[in-house]
Amino acid sequence: MNVLVLNCGSSSAKFAVIDPITSQQAVAGIAQRLGAPEASCDWVIDGTKHSRPIPGAHHEEALRAVVALLQELGLAESIVGVGHRVVHGGSRFASSMRITPEVIAKVEECVPLSPLHNPPNLLGIRIAQELFPRLPQIGVFDTAFHQTMPPVAYTYPVPHDWLDTHGVRRYGFHGTSHRFVAKQAVVQGQFDPHDHRLVTAHLGNGSSCAAVRDGLSVDTTMGLTPLEGVMMGTRSGSIDPAIIGYMATATGQSEQAVIDALNKKSGLLGVSGRSNDMRTLEQAAADGDVRAQLAIEIFCYVLAKAIAGLVVPLGRLDALVFTGGIGENSVLVREKVVGLLPFLGLTIDPVSNASHGRDRAGCITTRTRPQAMVVRTNEELMIAMDTAEIVQRG
Numbered sequence: 001m002n003v004l005v006l007n008c009g010s011s012s013a014k015f016a017v018i019d020p021i022t023s024q025q026a027v028a029g030i031a032q033r034l035g036a037p038e039a040s041c042d043w044v045i046d047g048t049k050h051s052r053p054i055p056g057a058h059h060e061e062a063l064r065a066v067v068a069l070l071q072e073l074g075l076a077e078s079i080v081g082v083g084h085r086v087v088h089g090g091s092r093f094a095s096s097m098r099i100t101p102e103v104i105a106k107v108e109e110c111v112p113l114s115p116l117h118n119p120p121n122l123l124g125i126r127i128a129q130e131l132f133p134r135l136p137q138i139g140v141f142d143t144a145f146h147q148t149m150p151p152v153a154y155t156y157p158v159p160h161d162w163l164d165t166h167g168v169r170r171y172g173f174h175g176t177s178h179r180f181v182a183k184q185a186v187v188q189g190q191f192d193p194h195d196h197r198l199v200t201a202h203l204g205n206g207s208s209c210a211a212v213r214d215g216l217s218v219d220t221t222m223g224l225t226p227l228e229g230v231m232m233g234t235r236s237g238s239i240d241p242a243i244i245g246y247m248a249t250a251t252g253q254s255e256q257a258v259i260d261a262l263n264k265k266s267g268l269l270g271v272s273g274r275s276n277d278m279r280t281l282e283q284a285a286a287d288g289d290v291r292a293q294l295a296i297e298i299f300c301y302v303l304a305k306a307i308a309g310l311v312v313p314l315g316r317l318d319a320l321v322f323t324g325g326i327g328e329n330s331v332l333v334r335e336k337v338v339g340l341l342p343f344l345g346l347t348i349d350p351v352s353n354a355s356h357g358r359d360r361a362g363c364i365t366t367r368t369r370p371q372a373m374v375v376r377t378n379e380e381l382m383i384a385m386d387t388a389e390i391v392q393r394g
């Protein structure tokens with residue numbers, strides 16, 4: 001049994017065919033630079049990379065090319081359902097859902113909350129419905145896991161009608177990843193599935209942390225949009241909101257232009273003036289680049305403050321879980337962050353920290369209660385598992 005997982009962005013469509021029972025990935029790929037002459041469909045099968053030009057292809061042609069590829073590979077017949085990543089489900093979805101006209105209408109209502117992501121997600125759903133008319137389509141929402149946050153965590157201290165009339169509240173993102181690694185961490189750390197307190201730190205180009213109590217998200221760092229929270233690759237994370245008006249006036253730019261700079265030119269890139277890529281910055285910092293050093297210091301400092309803050313709703317900490325491209329791979333970031341949190345009972349074990357990573361999950365501290373650990377995330381597998389479960393439920 002296989003599931004086709006689709007993640008449609010504005011100029012790309014990621015796809016994977018996964019067996020949710022064995023976790024085996026038959027093929028994974030991306031159709032990218034859509035709409036451009038150099039558009040291509042790239043995929044990996046058995047560790048070997050392949051690429052096929054699809055010049056000028058938009059989403060529809062690209063997904064047709066994916067279907068043709070799945071037929072060539074003999075996979076098309078084995079697919080029992082299509083799982084779609086949907087970025088913003090607002091307050092309307094607390095779990096993954098079979099896609100119906102009502103579900104599509106609700107996702108459309110969430111477009112103002114995520115104007116860049118929800119429209120291509122919806123486009124992907126519409127095309128997949130046409131290409132696979134007999135297969136169930138399932139929506140898996142980045143926001144759904146955080147719908148268990150209590151009002152004290154999701155309500156902004158702003159005029160109340162902003163929430164009632166405009167839906168201004170904290171929703172949180174990366175929910176599929178936080179849910180996946182929290183489940184893995186409970187198994188790996190041998191915690192009680194009904195009594196555990198975790199902080200999960202998904203650190204990649206986009207980064208967020210979540211407080212997970214007994215399998216449920218009780219708080220998280222991202223908010224109405226993925227701009228809030230910790231420092232990221234190109235996003236500032238939380239700042240004084242008055243900076244937006246101040247900089248608009250000071251530079252004569254529109255507020256939207258300032259917000260764009262907070263999304264695309266800030267974070268690691270903004271502080272370092274060099275790169276949003278942690279690998280590049282680690283190298284530059286080691287070579288003596290002072291701004292790269294400062295960018296890494298701020299990244300770790302802001303992160304440690306957020307992690308400590310998320311222990312408030314938990315009351316105690318059993319594990320701090322590192323995941324995502326930086327969390328799984330950066331020995332330096334893990335060492336610095338844990339080094340800022342001795343009062344939580346965490347002490348890094350340098351040997352374990354250096355020997356664990358993306359391909360080797362495990363504890364990186366001297367003690368196991370509480371512990372810091374590395375867990376590899378797998379959002380596609382989580383989407384495939386949700387899809388299979390809903391398909392089997394009928």
Ligand code: AMP
Nearest residue numbers: 204205276277278279324325326329330
């Ligand atoms: P993601 O968005 O989850 O793919 O993560 C991308 C981030 O992970 C980038 O900042 C990469 O530089 C970072 N990353 C990947 N590998 C490493 C590594 N070996 N050391 C440090 N950072 C890494």
